[in-house]
Amino acid sequence: MLSEKQALARLATIRDGVTKTIRDEYEQKAAPCSKCLTPGACCLDAHFVNVRISRLEAVAINTVVDSLPLGRATEIRERIDRTITEFDLRPDAEDANKFACPLFEKGIGCLVHDLAKPIPCIVHACYGSAADLPPSAITETAELAIDRLNTQTYGRPQPLMPIPLAIRSNKLV
Ligand code: SF4
Numbered sequence: 001m002l003s004e005k006q007a008l009a010r011l012a013t014i015r016d017g018v019t020k021t022i023r024d025e026y027e028q029k030a031a032p033c034s035k036c037l038t039p040g041a042c043c044l045d046a047h048f049v050n051v052r053i054s055r056l057e058a059v060a061i062n063t064v065v066d067s068l069p070l071g072r073a074t075e076i077r078e079r080i081d082r083t084i085t086e087f088d089l090r091p092d093a094e095d096a097n098k099f100a101c102p103l104f105e106k107g108i109g110c111l112v113h114d115l116a117k118p119i120p121c122i123v124h125a126c127y128g129s130a131a132d133l134p135p136s137a138i139t140e141t142a143e144l145a146i147d148r149l150n151t152q153t154y155g156r157p158q159p160l161m162p163i164p165l166a167i168r169s170n171k172l173v
């Protein structure tokens with residue numbers, strides 16, 4: 001068993017490993033985000049974004065949101081609540097759970113980029129060719145390791161939920 005604090009440290013190590021692999025071996029083949037004509041389109045496109053995360057990842061995100069000045073954190077939590085309502089996010093819906101991510105801030109980017117970015121978001125970039133895409137095994141291996149961390153921390157596997165729902169559910173625990 002692991003304490004939540006130990007598990008969060010191991011989660012950060014997993015995230016850092018994936019970030020390094022993507023940066024060193026794949027990202028140079030993708031369009032640079034710094035020159036993107038539609039920054040954030042990848043995070044705000046409600047026909048596309050369907051990232052699901054576990055309880056431990058939600059704890060990491062909530063830690064970042066809680067560290068912000070109170071007014072800012074409240075604003076983001078209200079945006080999370082609005083997103084859940086607007087896109088009718090439900091833990092048991094497999095297909096329709098797409099949303100515009102409330103963690104994207106215009107002019108800043110992903111609010112959890114440095115400390116709590118979910119694995120599919122780390123792996124994502126705009127590649128010109130399918131041959132340049134990072135293999136899905138990178139995401140799958142990291143997500144399996146995170147699943148094990150959740151079990152070691154909370155005593156049983158934790159369900160994956162759309163980002164906004166996972167963040168709010170964790171806050172209510
Ligand atoms: S991933 Fe693609 S759409 Fe998103 S900011 Fe980068 S270049 Fe733009």
Ligand code: SF4
Nearest residue numbers: 043101103104110121
């Ligand atoms: S968590 Fe960050 S990178 Fe992922 S969809 Fe939300 S804003 Fe984009």
